[in-house]
Amino acid sequence: xxxxxxxxxxxxxxxxxxxxxxxxxxxxxxxxxxxxxxxxxxxxxxxxxxxxxxxxxxxxxxxxxxxxxxxxxxxxxxxxxxxxxxxxxxxxxxxxxxxxxxxxxxxxxxxxxxxxxxxxxxxxxxxxxxxxxxxxxxxxxxxxxxxxxxxxxxxxxxxxxxxxxxxxxxxxxxxxxxxxxxxxxxxxxxxxxxxxxxxxxxxxxxxxxxxxxxxxxxxxxxxxxxxxxxxx
Numbered sequence: 001x002x003x004x005x006x007x008x009x010x011x012x013x014x015x016x017x018x019x020x021x022x023x024x025x026x027x028x029x030x031x032x033x034x035x036x037x038x039x040x041x042x043x044x045x046x047x048x049x050x051x052x053x054x055x056x057x058x059x060x061x062x063x064x065x066x067x068x069x070x071x072x073x074x075x076x077x078x079x080x081x082x083x084x085x086x087x088x089x090x091x092x093x094x095x096x097x098x099x100x101x102x103x104x105x106x107x108x109x110x111x112x113x114x115x116x117x118x119x120x121x122x123x124x125x126x127x128x129x130x131x132x133x134x135x136x137x138x139x140x141x142x143x144x145x146x147x148x149x150x151x152x153x154x155x156x157x158x159x160x161x162x163x164x165x166x167x168x169x170x171x172x173x174x175x176x177x178x179x180x181x182x183x184x185x186x187x188x189x190x191x192x193x194x195x196x197x198x199x200x201x202x203x204x205x206x207x208x209x210x211x212x213x214x215x216x217x218x219x220x221x222x223x224x225x226x227x228x229x230x231x232x
Contacts, residue, residue, distance in 0.1 A: 065106040067097055068113070075113060084117035098130070108134060112145050119148060128152040143172045147182055154185075159193040162186075180206045180215040187222070196230035 070091040074083035086093030092100075094114040101107030115130030131149045136142030150165030166186035170179040187202035203223045210216045 063101070067092065068094070068106060068110055071097070071110075071113065075116070078120070080117040080120045084114055084121070108136070112136070112141070115145070115148065119152060124152040124155045128156070139173065143169050143178065146172060147178075147185070150182070150185060150189075154189050154192075159189050162189045163198075176210045176213040176216075180210040180213045183210075184215055184222075187226070191226065191229070196226045199226045200230065 070087075071083045071094050074080075074087075074091075082091075082093075084093050084095050086096060094110045094117060098107055098110035098114050101110065111130045111134040115127045115134065118124075118127035118130060128149065131145055131152065134142075134145055136145065146165055146169040150162045150169065153159075153162035153165060163186045166182045166189065170182035170186070173179045173182065183202045183206050187199040187206075190196070190199035190202060200223060203219055203226060206213070206216050207219045207223065211219075
């Protein structure tokens, strides 16, 4: 008796599945033209993107990298004006490359380079625009650009924003080489705005987390100085 009940339940399940499949097949049949249209649109979009990337974006990226080569040499030589604005000959400058090839990875990098040039030429506001327009996620270069944003903000007197950038760079770097540098910059800016308690917090973070670093070895004198200034 139990076997018959099991067979009946199994048959019911099969019947239900067949009904579902029948409904699905009928829906597909009724909407076949619409489904094929959607598939065709997806294929066209994917093919269009691949073609755009292969025949336009990637070649432009390679061209941008080729144009940037001379600028990188100028940058290494601290010839910031030539690197930024070009040499009047076959090199247009990072500013022009960043604008012309903005949709490419090389153009994105040119924005960062342009910002570095502007910063070293004393143009903090323009440098800040380029740095903020740059997008990167690597642990070294992109982190240093965040620190450069902090430098610009500090030079412009935007101390709270500068501290945020230095703190962000320190957290993102998360290493004993550069994190103490960013934390110390944050502390110095905090002292400039008269917030010695905040400066002490940054100095103590260096002492607690990066005591073996170059900056951490003599951080006690900065803590003591900040405490004296704070009247503690």
